[in-house]
Amino acid sequence: AGVHKSLLLTRIIVAVVLAVLTAVVVASLTSGAVDAARIDIGTEATAGGVLQAAGLLFFAFAGYARIATLGEEVFDPARTIPRAIPMALGITLVVYALVGFSVLLVLGPDGLAAAGAPLTDAARAAGADWLVPVVRVGAAVAALGSLLALILGVSRTTLAMARDHHLPHALAAVHPKSKVAHRAELLVGAIVAIAAATTDVRGAIGFSSFGILAYYAIANSSAWTLTPIVGLTGCLVLAFALPLLSVISGAAVLFVGAAAYQGRRTLASAARWRRSR
Numbered sequence: 001a002g003v004h005k006s007l008l009l010t011r012i013i014v015a016v017v018l019a020v021l022t023a024v025v026v027a028s029l030t031s032g033a034v035d036a037a038r039i040d041i042g043t044e045a046t047a048g049g050v051l052q053a054a055g056l057l058f059f060a061f062a063g064y065a066r067i068a069t070l071g072e073e074v075f076d077p078a079r080t081i082p083r084a085i086p087m088a089l090g091i092t093l094v095v096y097a098l099v100g101f102s103v104l105l106v107l108g109p110d111g112l113a114a115a116g117a118p119l120t121d122a123a124r125a126a127g128a129d130w131l132v133p134v135v136r137v138g139a140a141v142a143a144l145g146s147l148l149a150l151i152l153g154v155s156r157t158t159l160a161m162a163r164d165h166h167l168p169h170a171l172a173a174v175h176p177k178s179k180v181a182h183r184a185e186l187l188v189g190a191i192v193a194i195a196a197a198t199t200d201v202r203g204a205i206g207f208s209s210f211g212i213l214a215y216y217a218i219a220n221s222s223a224w225t226l227t228p229i230v231g232l233t234g235c236l237v238l239a240f241a242l243p244l245l246s247v248i249s250g251a252a253v254l255f256v257g258a259a260a261y262q263g264r265r266t267l268a269s270a271a272r273w274r275r276s277r
Contacts (some may be wrong), residue, residue, distance in 0.1 A: 031126035038108035051241035066153030067151030206246025
């Protein structure tokens with residue numbers, strides 16, 4: 001229906017989710033269940049566990065990259081995008097820190113690690129049972145926001161790849177009225193719906209984190225003249241610290257994609273050679 005309607009829906013989603021998270025934070029911090037000693041994670045944390053957690057966290061911060069993919073549809077992108085990215089990262093970091101801190105004070109590291117639904121467990125522990133259904137609604141709305149961001153961002157990447165003929169060129173179509181990549185959006189939306197309905201969310205997050213770290217590593221290696229060796233090394237270490245299934249499935253997809261790309265280049269080179277003769 002158009003990027004402006006998507007942005008309006010995004011504003012509504014963000015407002016609802018932030019309101020729910022604020023309620024959880026306030027309920028947790030003002031409850032009698034708060035214990036400052038719970039902030040101490042003890043000596044059970046391992047280097048491998050910290051690295052795996054850091055790798056999985058890339059999924060939670062990946063939304064800022066979606067901003068850059070909308071450069072073609074943003075007013076004055078050279079000015080807007082460099083301002084939007086650090087603002088988005090900063091706001092997200094503050095929200096995550098507040099929520100994590102308040103929930104730890106109520107549940108502690110062991111309770112948080114064992115929780116299947118951490119925020120609803122925190123609401124119950126804080127004595128705010130009325131908040132549990134509100135948190136569930138907020139979680140559903142937040143998931144909707146994540147899916148919408150995926151459709152917006154990945155469809156634009158699909159559009160760019162189709163323009164370069166790395167994907168079927170039909171996906172490069174732009175709707176004459178709504179001015180969006182409607183075919184790419186429909187394809188990505190269908191894939192997202194199937195994945196959300198059929199895959200384990202935890203496995204999908206690990207797979208996504210591996211993919212994100214892989215293309216960040218590629219970006220760092222492509223800018224080698226800027227000496228981004230720390231970024232490249234960090235991406236690779238975190239990527240291979242993820243759960244084994246995520247590493248295997250992510251690497252398999254990358255291998256298949258690379259093989260298909262190389263096969264296409266080989267066929268194109270052979271065709272050019274035959275025409276030159």
